[in-house]
Amino acid sequence: MIRRVPELTAEAARAVVDAAVDRAGRMGVPVAVAVVDRAGELLAFLRMDGAPLLSVGVAQDKAWTVTAFGRPTRWWTELFAAQPELRALSAGRRLMPVPGGWPIEVDGAVAGAVGVSGGSAEQDEQIAREAAAVVSGRGAS
Amino acid sequence: MIRRVPELTAEAARAVVDAAVDRAGRMGVPVAVAVVDRAGELLAFLRMDGAPLLSVGVAQDKAWTVTAFGRPTRWWTELFAAQPELRALSAGRRLMPVPGGWPIEVDGAVAGAVGVSGGSAEQDEQIAREAAAVVSGRGAS
Amino acid sequence: MIRRVPELTAEAARAVVDAAVDRAGRMGVPVAVAVVDRAGELLAFLRMDGAPLLSVGVAQDKAWTVTAFGRPTRWWTELFAAQPELRALSAGRRLMPVPGGWPIEVDGAVAGAVGVSGGSAEQDEQIAREAAAVVSGRGAS
Amino acid sequence: MIRRVPELTAEAARAVVDAAVDRAGRMGVPVAVAVVDRAGELLAFLRMDGAPLLSVGVAQDKAWTVTAFGRPTRWWTELFAAQPELRALSAGRRLMPVPGGWPIEVDGAVAGAVGVSGGSAEQDEQIAREAAAVVSGRGAS
Numbered sequence: 001m002i003r004r005v006p007e008l009t010a011e012a013a014r015a016v017v018d019a020a021v022d023r024a025g026r027m028g029v030p031v032a033v034a035v036v037d038r039a040g041e042l043l044a045f046l047r048m049d050g051a052p053l054l055s056v057g058v059a060q061d062k063a064w065t066v067t068a069f070g071r072p073t074r075w076w077t078e079l080f081a082a083q084p085e086l087r088a089l090s091a092g093r094r095l096m097p098v099p100g101g102w103p104i105e106v107d108g109a110v111a112g113a114v115g116v117s118g119g120s121a122e123q124d125e126q127i128a129r130e131a132a133a134v135v136s137g138r139g140a141s
Numbered sequence: 142m143i144r145r146v147p148e149l150t151a152e153a154a155r156a157v158v159d160a161a162v163d164r165a166g167r168m169g170v171p172v173a174v175a176v177v178d179r180a181g182e183l184l185a186f187l188r189m190d191g192a193p194l195l196s197v198g199v200a201q202d203k204a205w206t207v208t209a210f211g212r213p214t215r216w217w218t219e220l221f222a223a224q225p226e227l228r229a230l231s232a233g234r235r236l237m238p239v240p241g242g243w244p245i246e247v248d249g250a251v252a253g254a255v256g257v258s259g260g261s262a263e264q265d266e267q268i269a270r271e272a273a274a275v276v277s278g279r280g281a282s
Numbered sequence: 283m284i285r286r287v288p289e290l291t292a293e294a295a296r297a298v299v300d301a302a303v304d305r306a307g308r309m310g311v312p313v314a315v316a317v318v319d320r321a322g323e324l325l326a327f328l329r330m331d332g333a334p335l336l337s338v339g340v341a342q343d344k345a346w347t348v349t350a351f352g353r354p355t356r357w358w359t360e361l362f363a364a365q366p367e368l369r370a371l372s373a374g375r376r377l378m379p380v381p382g383g384w385p386i387e388v389d390g391a392v393a394g395a396v397g398v399s400g401g402s403a404e405q406d407e408q409i410a411r412e413a414a415a416v417v418s419g420r421g422a423s
Numbered sequence: 424m425i426r427r428v429p430e431l432t433a434e435a436a437r438a439v440v441d442a443a444v445d446r447a448g449r450m451g452v453p454v455a456v457a458v459v460d461r462a463g464e465l466l467a468f469l470r471m472d473g474a475p476l477l478s479v480g481v482a483q484d485k486a487w488t489v490t491a492f493g494r495p496t497r498w499w500t501e502l503f504a505a506q507p508e509l510r511a512l513s514a515g516r517r518l519m520p521v522p523g524g525w526p527i528e529v530d531g532a533v534a535g536a537v538g539v540s541g542g543s544a545e546q547d548e549q550i551a552r553e554a555a556a557v558v559s560g561r562g563a564s
Contacts (some may be wrong), residue, residue, distance in 0.1 A: 010303075010330050021292075042338050045327035048292050049144075053180065054209040056324050058230060077226055090229060097229045121227070142294030142417060143388050145286040151444075151471050153283030162433075180321030183479050186468035189433050197465050247284050276283060285472075321476065350477040367500050368544070370513060370520045371481060 005038065006106035012135045013043035016104065016114050020131035021046055024119070031118030031127060032059040035104075038112055040064040048118070055117035061094045062101030062115030062128075068094075070110045073101035074125060100124030102132045111135075146179070147247035153276045154184035157245065157255050161272035162187055165260070172259030172268060173200040176245075179253055181205040181235075189259070196258035202235045203242030203256030203269075209234075211251045214242035215266060241265030243273045252276075287320065288388035294417045295325035298386065298396050302413035303328055306401070313400030313409060314341040317386075320394055322346040322376075330400070337399035343376045344383030344397030344410075350375075352392045355383035356407060382406030384414045393417075428461065429529035435558045436466035439527065439537050443554035444469055447542070454541030454550060455482040458527075461535055463487040471541070478540035484517045485524030485538030485551075491517075493533045496524035497548060523547030525555045534558075 013035040020033040030050035035043045040063070047056060065073050076097030080087050090097060099121040104112040116128040154176040161174040171191035176184045181204070188197055206214050217238030221228050231238060240262040245253045257269040295317040302315040312332035317325045322345070329338060344355050351357075358379030362369050372379060381403040386394045398410040436458040443456040453473035458466045463486070470479060488496050499520030503510050513520060522544040527535045539551040 010328055014328065041329075041335055042327055043329050045324060046292060046296065047323075047325050052210045053323060054230075054234070054236070057234065080229075081226055090232060092233075094233070095229075096232075098227060142291050142297060143288045143393065144291060146289045147284045148287045150283050150285060151469055155469065156283060178321070180319070180323060182321060182470075182476060183468060184470050186465055187433055187437065188464075188466050194464055252284065351475045367504055368521060370503075370518075371477075373513060373519075374515075374517070375477070375480065377477070 006109055006111040008035070008037055008043060008104065008112040008135065010043065013112070015134050016131045017044045017046050019134040020114060020116055020127050021048060023127045023130050024048060024116070027119070027123060027127070029119035029123050029127075031116050031124065032056050033131070034059040034063045034115045036060070036063040036067055036113055036115070038067055038110060040067040043112065051118040058096060058117035059115040061096040062098065062117060063113045064094045064115070065096045066101040066103050066113030066115070067110060070103065072099070072103065072125070073097060074099040100128055102128040103136070104132045105136045147250055147252040149176070149178060149184060149245065149253040149276065151184065154253070156275050157272045158185045158187050160275040161255060161257055161268050162189060164268045164271050165189060165257070168260070168264060168268070170260035170264050170268075172257050172265065173197050174272070175200040175204045175256045177201070177204040177208055177254055177256070179208055179251055181208040184253065192259040199237060199239075199258035200241075200256040202237040203239065203258060204254045205235045205256070206237045207242040207244050207254030207256070208251060209236065211244065213240070213244065213266070214238060215240040241269055243269035244277070245273045246277045288391055288393040290317070290319060290325060290386065290394045290417065292325065295394070297416050298413045299326045299328050301416040302396060302398055302409050303330060305409045305412050306330060306398070309401070309405060309409070311401035311405050311409075313398050313406065314338050315413070316341040316345045316397045318342070318345040318349055318395055318397070320349055320392060322349040325394065333400040340378060340399035341382075341397040343378040344380065344399060345395045346376045346397070347378045348383040348385050348395030348397070349392060350377065352385065354381070354385065354407070355379060356381040382410055384410035385418075386414045387418045429532055429534040431458070431460055431466060431527065431535040431558065433466065436535070438557050439554045440467045440469050442557040443537060443539055443550050444471060446550045446553050447471060447539070450542070450546060450550070452542035452546050452550075454539050454547065455479050456554070457482040457486045457538045459483070459486040459490055459536055459538070461490055461533060463490040466535065474541040481519060481540040482538040484519040485521065485540060486536045487517045487538070488519045489524040489526050489536030489538070490533060493526065495522070495526065495548070496520060497522040523551055525551035526559070527555045528559045
């Protein structure tokens with residue numbers, strides 16, 4: 001009646017933040033990076049020098065959005081473009097249907113997510129996807 | 142690990158409000174004017190006789206919006222027109238994508254912002270831009 | 283009309299988080315640590331393995347509280363004990379009158395703050411105070 | 424079926440802010456000052472250099488509280504001390520039962536209020552009371 005789920009450690013969360021900051025630095029794009037657990041609660045965060053204040057909240061909302069439905073935030077961007085009547089799903093919630101949030105998957109399950117904000121939608125997503133890959137796919141020990 | 146950034150004094154904030162009120166008065170447009178610090182927190186405010194009640198909050202939100210991303214509010218007007226799917230960025234935030242908010246820049250950094258509301262979008266922006274110029278560009282002492 | 287104030291870099295914020303995590307680890311107390319800028323906005327955050335979920339928000343609120351009034355959170359604990367009628371100041375705000383928030387001071391000014399939550403009030407404060415000392419007192423470059 | 428009520432002009436609101444800032448400056452206490460109209464909506468505001476961030480909101484809430492019931496905020500301090508069960512009146516509202524908010528009365532009616540925050544409760548109230556006196560008691564023209 002009990003199952004086991006993968007859970008990110010602080011060490012893993014930090015490794016994802018480090019990877020995102022390193023990637024963003026090489027792109028010359030100052031961003032805010034948030035890593036959340038499978039319930040969307042904050043595990044690790046860093047705002048790079050020069051990242052916009054707005055990104056502090058948006059990065060966290062992108063990460064939350066991923067864990068709320070198990071999909072990259074881009075999935076919502078495309079859904080709402082195709083079916084605008086569904087936008088009501090985001091009202092009063094933290095749902096952020098903008099690219100830049102990516103799942104951290106372990107053993108086929110979403111163990112958490114990373115949200116990136118500060119660059120263009122494409123830059124944010126690229127950084128998030130590459131940062132998530134540092135942990136994603138690793139088997140739980 | 143520490144850097145120094147320019148900060149507006151109460152005297153500077155007040156000079157911007159005065160300039161905005163003077164300009165609006167000559168245009169015959171009663172407005173509300175808000176000046177915020179670089180974190181978007183209120184420094185100075187004045188509502189002219191006859192300005193709409195709605196403008197009390199909108200002027201403050203315009204100023205906040207500028208400091209949240211470092212751009213005039215018109216930048217958001219144009220972004221959201223070009224990419225409507227990004228409007229979600231403003232949900233649950235004070236993001237006000239309407240012209241009338243302008244940065245106050247010192248030494249190339251955004252030290253604060255002024256938000257104006259009560260006239261047309263073009264009038265509000267003209268007043269804000271001219272008022273910001275009273276302080277913008279001045280070197281920090 | 284402009285003055286210059288010290289601002290924490292991401293590097294400084296991270297050094298404070300590292301110091302807090304290191305100290306908490308040696309005490310055997312899993313905590314959440316938040317570092318904010320002088321306006322109370324999040325710069326860096328880490329939740330240690332085993333830290334309570336409640337601490338995610340409380341650590342951030344403690345840090346915010348410090349920058350909102352420039353005093354360690356303990357100052358509020360003692361004020362509210364002495365003058366219970368002032369507790370209304372915290373209503374509807376993030377004011378967290380519990381020890382564990384400590385200012386990061388540079389050149390005699392509050393440049394930011396660290397908030398720690400997860401241990402006892404005394405443990406949280408000791409960790410925060412020692413972590414802040416890693417940066418406090420350094421002159422701005 | 425219509426009556427006339429006194430209304431503060433922007434000029435009057437500004438005169439009250441000026442008087443408060445002048446008085447606080449001579450006391451050496453940096454404060455935030457808010458003047459609101461009879462409905463509690465913001466008319467004029469100034470944050471002095473060195474005033475705490477917390478005071479930005481508290482000054483406005485004190486002014487609002489005065490117009491909400493037509494009494495100095497101290498009236499609420501004393502009421503809640505005598506009848507703690509009435510504190511529920513403030514829940515979820517901006518009611519700020521701390522000295523420092525004072526009515527601006529014209530022709531026997533509350534035409535607005537001034538809220539001051541940043542010093543001790545006694546200092547805030549003294550500044551507010553003296554600032555209100557600049558306009559209070561003047562007949563409407």
